[in-house]
Amino acid sequence: MxxxxxxxxxxxxxxxxxxxxxxxxxxxxxxxxxxxxxxxYKLYNQPQGEGKIQPALRSVLVTNERLFSKFYSANRKAKSYSKSDATANVRVNGNVGVGDNFDPAAWHLKVARKTGDTLTLSLDDLKALPKTEVVFDFKCVEGWNQVTYWGGVRVSDFLRKYNLAPQMAMGYVGMVTPDSAYYVGVDMPSMLQPQTLLCYEMNGKPLPKNQGAPLRLIIPVKYGIKHLKRIGTIFFSNTKPRDYWAELGYDYYAGL
Amino acid sequence: MSLQRAIKKHPLAIRWFHWVNFPVLAVMVWSGLLIYWGNDVYRLGWGDKTLLKFFPQSFYDALNVPFRLAQGMAFHFLFMWLFFINGALYVLYTMFSGEWRFLLPGRHSFREAWQVVLHDLHLRKGLPPQEKYNAAQRIAYSAIVVFGFGSLVTGLAIYKPIQLGWLCTLCGGYAFARILHFALTIGYVLFFMVHIIQVLLAGWNNFQAMVSGIEVVKEVLPVVAASATGPDTESASDDRPHIPDTMETGITHPEAAINDLPPVNDNPNPETNEPAL
Structure with missing residues (x-):
């Protein structure tokens, strides 16, 4: 046999x-x-904590974050496209934090260097720094993507120029809209990635109001939920800053 | 005292992988649906004509899909690990146990699979001789492993499209990788439907073997003259189920063929006996 x-x-x-x-x-x-x-049954019916999802699922998201942030490299960039590939009709997918009760002329960017030490800057201060443009495939957590074209100052250039090296050594950057309605937290390595911009232009023109004028975050290595519109305050932390969508059950890391 | 002939059909490992995979894949498909809802743009059709929208609102409502994207992602990114680990162990086991011999399609499988299909549609009498699986099963069960691999690869491509940019490019870009990932899922669902029907038709003895591992051998396996297009159907002269030797040697690894005693009707060129992948 x-x-x-x-x-x-x-x-x-x-x-x-x-x-x-x-x-x-x-x-x-x-x-x-x-x-x-x-x-x-136990997993599905686990009482949801503050993070709006089962704590067991949250801990897996955190574990995934630890694992994948180990493999993260700032050298790996979002693919660049030519300006002609960029869409003219840029999708507007949310207006939390960009309500009408806002006076652009009175706007200033606040950078909290440490508690009680806040730097106040105008848009012209930022425009005085070297301008960087990115044309990349913007990806929404919902599943759509769009090639879009943005201009502004690199976060890393900005931090260096304003002597924020001690802050760059910290773990996270937090951003908040002037009305405090929308807020994000982003790990420092992603914030320092060379395509991450404090953005004031879209398609070569000043940022439209519904895209977060006068200044928004563009961070190609993250889903759109992290690209906060209308930045009011920037701060630094070694613990995770509050994050609007993470508090609604999404992955805090949201890294691509 | 009643001795019965039984065959150890499914090793314990295979049964374990099968029954772990079933609920895990079900959760992956379900949580994937919660995610897909966030941007449900796919349809079957052309121009303005839509034959089938993925998916109708009634379908979403019936399954309580809307506005659960965050939950869907969280479940998906937990169960992806189980799907990956279970699938990888299955593939490794199948490779190293030799079980692949009964799984992978061979030279004749595609012709025979057609005969199986005709038989199952009652358009043809009799089945080609088979071992563990018939030719159609070999193709279907091998294909589903390829599907699983495809889901992992396209899933990784849309999960980390920048850190794994090369993989995303390999999958045809972000948007196309998402389409592939979706299409593979539709493939699982179609496979599942056919699988369930076939298991129901095959009956209890076949089904319980996926739990107990053993299947009582029915006295005579069907042998069909029509399979005599191959030269080897006359070889079975012992009391074993009538299985032509080529069905075995045709998919035997050369090394295994050398170890076999005695070579009954061995193919003179075992090197050419690689399974058609």
Missing amino acids: RKNSFSSREVQMEGKDIRRKKLVSFAVFIALLSVGYFAW
Whole structure:
């Protein structure tokens, strides 16, 4: 009989032995099914904490974040496109934090260097810094993507220019809209990636109001939920700053 | 005292992988649906004509899909690990146990699979001889492993399209990788439907083997003269189920063929016996 043939697996068994084997198998099978169902039931019905999803799922997202941020490299850039590839109709997908009760002329960027030490800057201060343009495939957590064209100052250029090296050594950057309605937290390595911009231009023109005029964040290595419109305050932290969508159940990292 | 002939059809490992994969894949498909809802732009049709929209509102409502994107992503990014680990272990086991011999399609599988299809549609009498799986099963069960690999690759491409930019490019870009990922999922669902129907038709003895591992051998396996297009159907002269030797040697690894005793009707060129992948 051939060693590897299927028929070599044939055995002669007594009927009662076959019945007993089947019975034991099904008992184990049903026991394991019950365990699996119980585990699923506990997970699915786990009371949701502040993060709007089951704490067990949140801890997996955090574990994934730890794992994938180990493999993160600022050298890996979002693919660049030519300006002619960029869409003219840039999608507007949210208006939290960009309400009408806002006077652009009175706007200033506040940079909290440390508690009680806030730098106040105008848009012209930022425009005085070297301008960087990115044309990249913007990706929304919903699943759509769009090639878009933005201009502004690199976050890394900005931080260096304003002697914020100690802040650059910290873990996270937080950003908040002037009305405090929208807020994001981003890990420092992603913030320092060379395509990450404090953005004041779209398609070569001043940023439209619904895209976050006068200044927004463009951070190609993250989903759109992190690209905060209408930056009011920037601050630095070694713990995770509050994040609007993470508090609604999304992954805090949201890294691409 | 009643001795019965039984065959150890499915090793314990295979049964384990199968029954772990079933609920895990179900959760992946479900959570994937919650995610897909966030941008549900796919349809079957041409121009302005839509034959089938993925998916109708009634379908979403029936399954309580709307506005659960965050939850969908969280479940998806937990169960992806289980799907990956279970699938990888299955592939490794299948490779190293030799079980691949009964799984991968061989030279004749595609012709025979057609005969199986005709048989199952009651357009043809009799089946080609088979071992563990018939030719259609070999193709279907191998294809579903390829699907699984495809889901992992396209999933990674849309999960980390910048850190794994090369993979995203390999998958035809972000938007196309998402289409592939979706299409593979539709493939699973179609596979599942056919699989369930076939398992129901095959009956209890076949089904319970995926739990107990053993299947009582029915006395005579069908042998069909029509399969005599191959030269080897006359070889089975012992009391084994009538399985032509080429069905075995035709997919035997050269090394295994050398170890086999005695070579009954071995192909003179075992080197050419690689499975058609």
